Amino acid sequence: MVKGAPGNKGDKTGITRRRFTLGIVIASIVGAFGSLFSLLKVLSPAKEGGGYITTIKPGDRLVFAKGGKVGANIMVSSLNVGDAVLAYPEGKSSNPANLVQLIKLKETDFKPPTDIDLTDKGFVAYSAICTHLGCTVSWVKNKKSPDVSYTECFCHNSIFDPARGAKVMGGPAPIPLSQIGVKVKNDGTVVFTSDFQGPIGPQV
Ligand code: FES
Incomplete structure (x- = not known):
């Protein structure tokens, strides 16, 4: 079997790794937005209805x-x-x-x-x-x-x-x-x- 071809065990491992890495990237982006939002809340005066x-x-x-x-x-x-x-x-x-x-x-x-x-x-x-x-x-x-x-x-x-x-x-x-x-x-x-x-x- 050709290395990296569909069905190859090594390929499945690669896909799993890529998904895992993608998950970490998405989690990092979400976390960064969360931190930025918290920072903006601290820096901005209290607001209500504009x-x-x-x-x-x-x-x-x-x-x-x-x-x-x-x-x-x-x-x-x-x-x-x-x-x-x-x-x-x-x-x-x-x-x-x-x-x-x-x-x-x-x-x-x-x-x-x-x-x-x-x-x-x-x-x-x-x-x-x-x-x-x-x-x-x-x-x-x-x-x-x-x-x-x-x-x-x-x-x-x-x-x-x-x-x-x-x-x-x-x-x-x-x-x-x-x-x-x-x-x-x-x-x-x-x-x-x-x-x-x-x-x-x-x-x-
Ligand atoms: S925030 Fe723009 S002039 Fe003050």
Whole structure:
């Protein structure tokens, strides 16, 4: 009998090996997709029905989300005019949809459509999740003129004006970052005073 011909014992062994190898490859691919899906679940904010769900409540204190002071209360003295930090409500950092950018401007800098009633002592806060595809936004500080600093998403260069309700000044973001109320308390901590005023997260 010719080696490798149908019916040959060696050929059956070859077919079994090929099936076994194919099974391992398929299992590996399925496993890789499973791992990728799990990773995306961790990186993506909680969603329900296409919307991002936050658990911020009025009265929640803002804490640092990045840097050497992660988890520490943000105080009124923590920011100068032209500064901004990423912040979470205290004890609620496990939900990325809660991430905000807290910004300090001159009180006289705010223009419509900023909701002035949701600002305090020059502090204003917006969702830190870009409305294009959901990257975290960054702060671009103008050292010479701090009051003309702005928010930018470096994923696709959307630019938002923090003094004008985070209005989109450039790039593909379809809508502004949603404002959320903040207030400075007597003890110097900063707390939320409202829910987000509009949709948060990607809107495309
Ligand atoms: S995700 Fe922000 S500009 Fe695209």
